Amino acid sequence: MSEFTIRIPRASVAISEATLVEQLVEEGGHVNEGEPLFAIATEKVETEIAAGASGTVHWTSELETVYEVGAEIGVIQAED
Amino acid sequence: MENDRQGAAPSADVQRRLYELMVLMKAADDRLSKGIASGELQCVYWPPRGQEAIAAAVGVCLRTDDQLVTTYRGLHDLIGKGVPLVEIYGEMLGRQVGASRGKGGTMHIARPESGVAMSTGIVGAGPPVAVGLAMAAQRKGIDRVTVVSFGDGATNTGSFHEAANMAALWDLPVVLLCQNNLYGEMTPVEHTMKVETIAERAQAYGMPGVRVDGNDPLAMVAALEEAVDRARSGGGPTLLDCVTFRFRGHYFGDPMAYIPAEQMAAAQLADPVPSFRAALASTGICSEHELEELDQAAVAAVEEALATVLAAEPASADELSRDVYADPTNCPV
Secondary structure, three states: OOEEEEEOOOOOOOOOEEEEEEEOOOOOOEEOOOOEEEEEEEOOEEEEEEOOOOEEEEEOOOOOEEEEOOOEEEEEEOOO | OEOOOOOOOOOHHHHHHHHHHHHHHHHHHHHHHHHHHHOOOOOOOOOOOOOHHHHHHHHHHOOOOOEEEEEOOOHHHHHHOOOOHHHHHHHHOOEOOOOOOOOOOOOOOOEHHHOEEEEEOOOOOHHHHHHHHHHHHHHHOOOOOEEEEEEOHHHHOHHHHHHHHHHHHOOOOEEEEEEEOOEEOOEEHHHOOOOOOOHHHHHHHOOOEEEEEOOOHHHHHHHHHHHHHHHHOOOOOEEEEEEOOOOOOOOOOOOOOOOOHHHHHHHHHOOHHHHHHHHHHHHOOOOHHHHHHHHHHHHHHHHHHHHHHHOOOEOOHHHOOOOOOOOHHHOOO
């Protein structure tokens, strides 16, 4: 079963960290690639991040926590 | 001076090649953008999406030994000039397979074998380097042409002025290729210059200046062929003002709040990749089946290159002192 690691994206050139403010798909829920998956706050901007793959979402992160760009915050397991 | 595609259109093979390059540039941008947006890929990126026609025309008009100097917004230029995708993605993602062994990053991609002398991260820094390359070719008696790519904002810098003046004075074999995407970072071009066109700046230096539809690859080929021929035959430099647009803003993640919605909508209608695809279908140069094959081949080439890069080793610390000094053993580091 293939797995897509969910990471904090470099949403803007100058950021090094971001706050995870919302998980838009619940633990164990299904997401399709391209659909909103979570939201981060950087500087004064809040950004919704789209899923990079389709499958079942498992979170390994806490809300209102600051993570470095590239940090793993969950996985999407393909349902095949 | 306006360029209106005078002369014969390029052959069917050349037109097909133009589309093949353009769709590869778009596929490479799309995949990188998707990967960065989702957190899958970690790199900085200044997307050229929308400027493909210019770079594809450079690709078909230059010889491999002709030189190109480009900028941090250079993904399309590098593909056009023949830098393998693995080396471009590899450099952007900091892997040893990168063109600069992963230590240069997005802003510093060079590949002498493909005629890419350098990429620069400093706005306006390219033209003086291109003048030096062209001067070297002239003095050595090599019939090599240098093309330097830069944006509209670069033409407001002192280094552009100095380079244009010297290139014209010495009839150097260089083409000053302005990819005029109408914004210098977040500032519209009309807020930074009094003149209406960048092309007219050429008069001040005593060289031809040509405004071209930078979204039309055939108009670009016509303008570039003339400029490259002039340079190669000793006729000196040309300033090309190639009017285009960038769809993803200045840097990846740019919210683009400063771009009026009507301007973006109009630009999307003139998107060079689907426009040229439709033109090839309507003139019968490519069938829908051929176009689909080219589209799929581009996506497959991008996925294959990305898989190779992601499996490659990160840049090595051993690289830190290499390429810094001619003989690093005798220099303190």
